[in-house]
Amino acid sequence: NAGVTQTPKFQVLKTGQSMTLQCAQDMNHEYMSWYRQDPGMGLRLIHYSVGAGITDQGEVPNGYNVSRSTTEDFPLRLLSAAPSQTSVYFCASSYGMTGQSYEQYFGPGTRLTVT
Amino acid sequence: GDSVTQMEGPVTLSEEAFLTINCTYTATGYPSLFWYVQYPGEGLQLLLKATKADDKGSNKGFEATYRKETTSFHLEKGSVQVSDSAVYFCALSGNQFYFGTGTSLTVIP
Numbered sequence: 001n002a003g004v005t006q007t008p009k010f011q012v013l014k015t016g017q018s019m020t021l022q023c024a025q026d027m028n029h030e031y032m033s034w035y036r037q038d039p040g041m042g043l044r045l046i047h048y049s050v051g052a053g054i055t056d057q058g059e060v061p062n063g064y065n066v067s068r069s070t071t072e073d074f075p076l077r078l079l080s081a082a083p084s085q086t087s088v089y090f091c092a093s094s095y096g097m098t099g100q101s102y103e104q105y106f107g108p109g110t111r112l113t114v115t
Numbered sequence: 116g117d118s119v120t121q122m123e124g125p126v127t128l129s130e131e132a133f134l135t136i137n138c139t140y141t142a143t144g145y146p147s148l149f150w151y152v153q154y155p156g157e158g159l160q161l162l163l164k165a166t167k168a169d170d171k172g173s174n175k176g177f178e179a180t181y182r183k184e185t186t187s188f189h190l191e192k193g194s195v196q197v198s199d200s201a202v203y204f205c206a207l208s209g210n211q212f213y214f215g216t217g218t219s220l221t222v223i224p
Contacts, residue, residue, distance in 0.1 A: 042216035090158055106158035
């Protein structure tokens with residue numbers, strides 16, 4: 001199993017550009033999520049999905065869109081990049097919904113810089 | 116709402132020293148508690164977990180006990196190694212997954 005994969009590993013964007021961060025998992029997990037990691041802020045939840053066709057907002061959803069057309073894939077779209085979106089982005093997946101004991105499996109991250 | 120408060124870092128220890136990283140939580144209901152570790156340039160990986168009060172999670176010499184009376188889940192290791200240098204995150208699984216801000220540990224030979 002590859003686990004959770006993310007592409008690209010690094011990306012530089014100019015303000016106003018759009019892009020999609022890819023995330024895929026091969027563990028048949030129902031729950032997937034996107035986090036951003038900023039110094040001194042820990043991980044903050046952007047969007048999450050409890051299954052194909054179902055998505056919801058997390059703590060910091062503004063400026064980001066998601067969709068979940070398959071169990072395996074959960075792309076994150078930046079609509080119009082801003083310098084405040086410079087961060088490291090992590091995708092994660094787990095067997096079940098939060099509130100249970102299922103651990104989350106994390107991808108290696110995408111380091112995004114917006115100039 | 117639910118939250119996790121974690122000891123501020125960075126922490127620097129000599130090899131073979133004792134490690135404690137404090138973590139306290141606020142939650143309604145009965146969350147599961149986790150410690151994750153992040154090595155440089157990598158994603159987070161589960162270190163240990165506990166799913167109910169008085170459970171002790173342990174892995175690679177690290178351990179933490181789920182204390183409901185003090186709402187704590189402190190991470191401990193009796194003798195740290197250089198290879199333990201990483202960032203450690205406390206987390207809880209309630210209505211959502213919540214992470215602490217992370218504690219950076221550097222172990223020097």
